[in-house]
Amino acid sequence: MNAIERIVDPFTDAATWERGSALWPSNQRQTLTCCRVIDETHDVKSFAFRTDDSLPVRFEPGQFLTVCASVAGQSVERCYTISSPPTRPWLLTITVKRVPGGVMSNWLHDNLKPGGQLAAYGPSGAFTPTGTRAAKRLFLSAGSGVTPLMSMTRASIDLGLDSDIAFVHSARTPADIVFRDELRMLAKLSPRLRVFFVCEGAGDEPDWAGATGRLSLPLLAQWLPDYAEREVYTCGPAGYMSAVRALLREGGHDPERYHQESFDLGADAPQATAPPIVPTSQQTYTVKLSRSARSFTMSAAETVLAAAKKAGVAVPSSCSQGVCGTCKTKLLDGSVDMQHNGGIRDREIVKGFRLLCCSRPTSDLVLEL
Ligand SMILES: Cc1cc2nc3c(=O)[nH]c(=O)nc-3n(C[C@H](O)[C@H](O)[C@H](O)COP(=O)(O)OP(=O)(O)OC[C@H]3O[C@@H](n4cnc5c(N)ncnc54)[C@H](O)[C@@H]3O)c2cc1C
Ligand code: FES
Structure with missing residues (x-):
C-alpha cells in the first residue's frame, strides 16, 4: 500500500x-x-x-x-x-x-x-473518479465536454479537499468557454486547482490574452511540466479526444492512467473490451420474464433488447450501444455474452445485472422484468 x-x-x-x-x-x-x-x-x-x-x-x-x-x-x-x-x-x-x-x-x-x-x-456512467486514487489529476475538455469535469471539480471543492487538479479547457473562442468565470473563481478558492484555457481564435475579444491555437504537447508541457505523472480525464468531441490521446501517447503518458468519455455515440463510442461475437448458428433460446410471467423465444444472433422489443415487451433503452445503462436488467438465470461500452460497472455485473442492448444469449434466460 x-x-x-x-x-x-x-x-x-x-x-x-x-x-x-x-x-x-x-x-x-x-x-x-x-x-x-x-x-x-x-x-x-x-x-x-x-x-x-x-x-x-x-x-x-x-x-x-x-x-x-x-x-x-x-x-x-x-x-x-x-x-x-x-x-x-x-x-x-x-x-x-x-x-x-x-x-x-x-x-x-x-x-x-x-x-x-x-x-x-x-x-x-463509469466516467467518474470513484475507485481511482491519484495525487494529481489533469482534466482535459473541449466544448460541452467540460460538463463531467465540472461536476468533478465542483465536488472536490465542495468537499474542501484542495486536490491537485489542472483543468485545461479548449474552446473555439473566448466567448465559447463554458463556466469561464466560475472556473476562475473556483481556482481562487483552491490554490491547487489551476485552470488553463486555449482558444482556436480570439473571436470578438481581440484583447484575449490567453493561449490561442489548439492544445499541443509543448503548450501542455509549458503549463504542466508534470503532465505525464497525472491521472488524466478527457471529454470532448471525437476529433479532440483522438488528438489528445495521440498527444499524450507521444508525451509518454501511461495509457493506464487515461480515462475518457465520448459524447458522440456514433463516431467515437468507447470500444468494447472485445469485438462482439455474433453467432451465426440458428440456435434459439427461451427468455422468461419473472415479473410479468411472459416469455418469448429468440435467436442467439439477436441482442436480448432487440428480441424483447420484437416480442412487444417494453424495456427502457436509449443508446443501444452499451453506453447509457438505461437497459440494465437483472439476469436471474442463464448466461449472456455482453459486449458493453462502459454503461455498466463490474460491481453491477457481479450482482447479476446485464445491459440487454449488447447482450446475446448463450442459454435460456430468466430476466427480472
Ligand atoms: C454519455 C453522454 C453524455 C453527454 N453529455 C452531454 C452534455 O453534458 N452536454 C451536451 O450538450 N451534450 C451531451 N451529450 C450529447 C447529447 O446526448 C446529444 O448527443 C447532443 O445534445 C445532440 O443531440 P440532438 O438531439 O440535439 O442532436 P441529434 O438530433 O442527435 O443530431 C446530432 C447531429 O446529427 C445531425 N443529424 C441529425 N439527424 C440527421 C440526419 N437524418 N441526417 C444527417 N444528419 C443528421 C444533426 O444535424 C446534428 O449535427 C452527451 C452524450 C453522451 C453519450
Ligand atoms: S440502451 Fe444504453 S446501455 Fe443499453
Whole structure:
C-alpha cells in the first residue's frame, strides 16, 4: 500500500456519494421539474431540476441522465451529464450545447422553461473518479465536454479537499468557454486547482490574452511540466479526444492512467473490451420474464433488447450501444455474452445485472422484468 492509498480520500470513495441520498436506478423513469435556466454562453444553457419527490439524488461526479421528450410526436432520448456535483444532490443540473439541426438540444433550448417538466432515467456512467486514487489529476475538455469535469471539480471543492487538479479547457473562442468565470473563481478558492484555457481564435475579444491555437504537447508541457505523472480525464468531441490521446501517447503518458468519455455515440463510442461475437448458428433460446410471467423465444444472433422489443415487451433503452445503462436488467438465470461500452460497472455485473442492448444469449434466460 503506498502513501496515497493509506490516506482516506472521500473523492474516490463511492460511499461519499451514497450517504443520505436516494438511489434513482438508471432504468427507472421519473419526472423532473425545471427550476432554473441559465444562459452559460451564446449556445449553451444549463437547466436545473428537482425530482418528483424532491429527495436528494445519489450519483457520482461525471455521471449522466438519459433525458426523454416528445418532439414533433416522436419520442426522443439523449444522455446529458449532470454538470452539478453530487455534493448538491437536491438540484440536478444539465448543461446543453445547441447542436445545429439537433433534435433534443434545440428542443430543450427553445422549449424548456422554469416550471416545465421532463422525463429522465436515473444516473449512469463509469466516467467518474470513484475507485481511482491519484495525487494529481489533469482534466482535459473541449466544448460541452467540460460538463463531467465540472461536476468533478465542483465536488472536490465542495468537499474542501484542495486536490491537485489542472483543468485545461479548449474552446473555439473566448466567448465559447463554458463556466469561464466560475472556473476562475473556483481556482481562487483552491490554490491547487489551476485552470488553463486555449482558444482556436480570439473571436470578438481581440484583447484575449490567453493561449490561442489548439492544445499541443509543448503548450501542455509549458503549463504542466508534470503532465505525464497525472491521472488524466478527457471529454470532448471525437476529433479532440483522438488528438489528445495521440498527444499524450507521444508525451509518454501511461495509457493506464487515461480515462475518457465520448459524447458522440456514433463516431467515437468507447470500444468494447472485445469485438462482439455474433453467432451465426440458428440456435434459439427461451427468455422468461419473472415479473410479468411472459416469455418469448429468440435467436442467439439477436441482442436480448432487440428480441424483447420484437416480442412487444417494453424495456427502457436509449443508446443501444452499451453506453447509457438505461437497459440494465437483472439476469436471474442463464448466461449472456455482453459486449458493453462502459454503461455498466463490474460491481453491477457481479450482482447479476446485464445491459440487454449488447447482450446475446448463450442459454435460456430468466430476466427480472
Ligand atoms: C454519455 C453522454 C453524455 C453527454 N453529455 C452531454 C452534455 O453534458 N452536454 C451536451 O450538450 N451534450 C451531451 N451529450 C450529447 C447529447 O446526448 C446529444 O448527443 C447532443 O445534445 C445532440 O443531440 P440532438 O438531439 O440535439 O442532436 P441529434 O438530433 O442527435 O443530431 C446530432 C447531429 O446529427 C445531425 N443529424 C441529425 N439527424 C440527421 C440526419 N437524418 N441526417 C444527417 N444528419 C443528421 C444533426 O444535424 C446534428 O449535427 C452527451 C452524450 C453522451 C453519450
Ligand atoms: S440502451 Fe444504453 S446501455 Fe443499453
